[in-house]
Amino acid sequence: MIEFGPENLRIPKFARPVYIVAGGLTDFRKRYPEKTSEELVAEAMNMAVLENDLLVGMEELKRRVNFCVYSQFADHFGDQLLAATKMHDALGLDPLGNFEIKTGGATGGSAVLAGAMAVASGYADLVPVIGWERMDEVPTRQGNAYIASAACKNFESELGWMYASYYALMAQRYQHEHKVPRETLARIAVKNHLYACFSPYSQSPMRLTVKEVLSNAIVSDPLSFLECCVMSTGAAVLLLASEEMAHRLTRFPIKLTAICSGTHTLRTADRRNMPVLRLPHEPEELYSQYPHDWPGFSSFLATRMAAYLAFNMAGIRDPLEDLDLLETHDAFTISDIQSYEDLGLRPYGRGREFIESGEAYYEGRLPTNLSGGLIGTMHAVGATGIFQIAEVFWQLQGKWAQFHADPKLWRRFGKKKPRDFRDLQVKNARRGAAVSHAGTGSHVTVAVLEKE
Amino acid sequence: MARLSSRGVRLHKKGLELLQPEPRVVKIAKDYFHIHTYGGFTPFFAGLLKKKLMATRCANRACKEKRLFLPPRPHCPDCLLPMKWVAAPLEGTIYTHTTILYPGAPFKLTTPCPLISVELPGVCTRMMSYLKRGTPYIGMKVRAVFNTAKPTHSILDLAFEPVEPA
Ligand SMILES: [Zn+2]
Numbered sequence: 213m214i215e216f217g218p219e220n221l222r223i224p225k226f227a228r229p230v231y232i233v234a235g236g237l238t239d240f241r242k243r244y245p246e247k248t249s250e251e252l253v254a255e256a257m258n259m260a261v262l263e264n265d266l267l268v269g270m271e272e273l274k275r276r277v278n279f280c281v282y283s284q285f286a287d288h289f290g291d292q293l294l295a296a297t298k299m300h301d302a303l304g305l306d307p308l309g310n311f312e313i314k315t316g317g318a319t320g321g322s323a324v325l326a327g328a329m330a331v332a333s334g335y336a337d338l339v340p341v342i343g344w345e346r347m348d349e350v351p352t353r354q355g356n357a358y359i360a361s362a363a364c365k366n367f368e369s370e371l372g373w374m375y376a377s378y379y380a381l382m383a384q385r386y387q388h389e390h391k392v393p394r395e396t397l398a399r400i401a402v403k404n405h406l407y408a409c410f411s412p413y414s415q416s417p418m419r420l421t422v423k424e425v426l427s428n429a430i431v432s433d434p435l436s437f438l439e440c441c442v443m444s445t446g447a448a449v450l451l452l453a454s455e456e457m458a459h460r461l462t463r464f465p466i467k468l469t470a471i472c473s474g475t476h477t478l479r480t481a482d483r484r485n486m487p488v489l490r491l492p493h494e495p496e497e498l499y500s501q502y503p504h505d506w507p508g509f510s511s512f513l514a515t516r517m518a519a520y521l522a523f524n525m526a527g528i529r530d531p532l533e534d535l536d537l538l539e540t541h542d543a544f545t546i547s548d549i550q551s552y553e554d555l556g557l558r559p560y561g562r563g564r565e566f567i568e569s570g571e572a573y574y575e576g577r578l579p580t581n582l583s584g585g586l587i588g589t590m591h592a593v594g595a596t597g598i599f600q601i602a603e604v605f606w607q608l609q610g611k612w613a614q615f616h617a618d619p620k621l622w623r624r625f626g627k628k629k630p631r632d633f634r635d636l637q638v639k640n641a642r643r644g645a646a647v648s649h650a651g652t653g654s655h656v657t658v659a660v661l662e663k664e
Numbered sequence: 665m666a667r668l669s670s671r672g673v674r675l676h677k678k679g680l681e682l683l684q685p686e687p688r689v690v691k692i693a694k695d696y697f698h699i700h701t702y703g704g705f706t707p708f709f710a711g712l713l714k715k716k717l718m719a720t721r722c723a724n725r726a727c728k729e730k731r732l733f734l735p736p737r738p739h740c741p742d743c744l745l746p747m748k749w750v751a752a753p754l755e756g757t758i759y760t761h762t763t764i765l766y767p768g769a770p771f772k773l774t775t776p777c778p779l780i781s782v783e784l785p786g787v788c789t790r791m792m793s794y795l796k797r798g799t800p801y802i803g804m805k806v807r808a809v810f811n812t813a814k815p816t817h818s819i820l821d822l823a824f825e826p827v828e829p830a
Contacts, residue, residue, distance in 0.1 A: 245684070245687055245689050246687055291692075351769070353767075353768055353769040354768070354769045356767075356768035356769070357768035357769040357770050359768075360768050364735070365700070366702065366705060366735070366819065367791070367792065367819050368792050368819070370770075370771075370772065370818050370819050370820050371779055371792050371793070371794060371819065371820075372764045372768065372771060372777070372779055373767055373768025373769065373770050373771050374764060374766070374767050374768045374771075376766075377762055377764045377767070377779055378792075380764075381760045381761065381762050381779060381781055381792070382760070383762070384760045384761055384762055384802070385759065385760035385781075385802070388760070388802045429765075429766075430765055431764075431765060431766050432762045432763065432764045432765060432766070432779070433762055433763050433765075434762075435762075479735065479792070480781070480790075480792075481735060481781060481789050481790050481791050481792050482733075482735065482789050483789070483790075484788050484789070509759070509760055509781070509790075
């Protein structure tokens with residue numbers, strides 16, 4: 213059982229404010245033999261610097277960079293150690309300092325956290341955070357084995373070599389405790405594949421029905437293929453800056469008001485029960501009679517911990533009230549339902565209502581994964597957390613259309629903008645959050661962005 | 665050093681093969697092994713060959729966690745003192761389950777494979793394993809069985825089966 217000491221729940225502080233000034237993406241593909249990882253990273257960097265209405269060009273921007281953070285999940289996939297060094301060279305940023313961050317599926321979020329720490333502490337004024345993953349060098353079954361190398365090699369990996377199975381174990385337990393209908397899980401897959409249809413970057417745009425998801429082949433019961441994230445190759449970049457630097461670079465900076473992290477055991481098996489860590493808006497009596505294990509296999513302590521810190525840091529009292537949009541790490545439909553509860557969008561056991569009520573949809577109360585998420589658009593792991601924050605950043609700038617609706621962008625990636633294209637810009641969006649998540653909940657970051 | 669493969673591209677003995685000329689894509693063969701130690705977990709893996717489920721308990725009287733850990737731990741995660749090895753009960757219940765249909769590449773069991781998490785009395789954790797026969801359900805009573813005939817020296821030497829006879 214975990215007991216917090218008096219300092220364990222100290223709310224983090226930035227010594228000075230941190231801003232996001234630009235974002236850049238490549239498109240995401242299952243196989244991308246046309247480009248090396250260096251080319252993908254350069255492409256995302258070019259978009260960040262040249263297409264975000266910055267007040268300076270590439271040469272001038274590079275002259276202002278102090279430090280870089282690189283984000284790649286698995287050296288196994290790219291089969292290249294010290295790959296970040298190649299990226300740094302390819303981007304012409306030597307001899308500036310850098311490091312590469314690794315926290316599994318949450319690598320992107322952790323890399324942004326590291327970049328934010330550099331800016332907030334005064335160590336640097338302008339920090340590019342650069343993420344990518346090249347998951348196409350091996351067949352899918354080997355790719356799944358590489359991902360399952362992020363389970364415990366002594367006690368777990370041999371049991372399936374498949375992360376979907378480890379989530380399926382949680383799904384069965386969650387359904388046993390909370391009886392979430394399969395249809396509700398399927399609706400998450402339908403929603404995110406659909407929103408991916410309006411993203412030029414997306415790998416798995418699909419117009420599906422709940423019935424089609426439910427009749428799809430099962431990977432590991434109850435999860436079907438359409439309920440699992442894609443395996444992608446691609447890159448994402450964010451530029452973080454101090455207040456003064458941000459205003460020298462752009463007229464539309466967005467404040468990163470919080471980014472906080474939490475962790476939990478690598479093996480789900482090792483979780484011990486504890487009292488629910490309550491968010492600011494959850495009264496004490498809410499969980500005094502909670503009949504199930506917590507976190508058990510149905511909740512993510514790491515997400516709850518990161519949300520607790522980030523919401524307190526950003527002054528968010530009720531996330532459903534105070535946020536205008538959200539990007540979750542929808543690696544699997546079940547983990548999305550679990551995360552809604554960990555984020556406090558519904559009390560534990562009632563996460564399904566967030567989907568069933570329509571609140572999670574465009575024009576709903578808190579539109580979630582308008583980017584298409586990991587199920588519909590991408591999971592090039594090292595790029596994922598950065599991609600999510602870039603999507604929230606553009607929404608808060610009011611520039612969603614600029615980065616999704618331009619037919620030239622679709623043509624750049626060899627695609628045609630669909631005839632039934634929908635504008636997913638959230639009107640008057642002021643505050644958004646993004647969740648980056650690893651393992652079966654081993655690392656999670658929650659970021660809060662705000663338009664001033 | 666090189667010979668032509670049946671597809672007319674050069675196959676190198678060192679394991680590089682041209683798959684596609686434009687953009688140029690090559691196939692790199694890999695074949696190697698790791699020498700992995702179970703270190704302080706050795707009593708657990710040695711125990712499997714003796715049909716025992718070896719767990720650990722904190723030996724520190726002041727430590728609040730009195731229950732067993734399985735997977736075991738050489739050091740207590742709460743007080744960090746060395747733990748004591750204890751044989752865990754072999755019968756428990758299924759906490760959750762799934763049946764794998766599409767496993768990752770190195771999977772050595774057959775599919776469909778019922779994966780389970782098991783709750784054992786007095787153990788504070790819920791170990792992952794698989795069900796050797798029967799259809800799993802939450803609350804099913806199960807008993808540990810051990811592969812001692814042709815051991816793999818991995819976690820696959822442990823499985824569970826229903827307590828009720830087949
Ligand atoms: Zn102890």
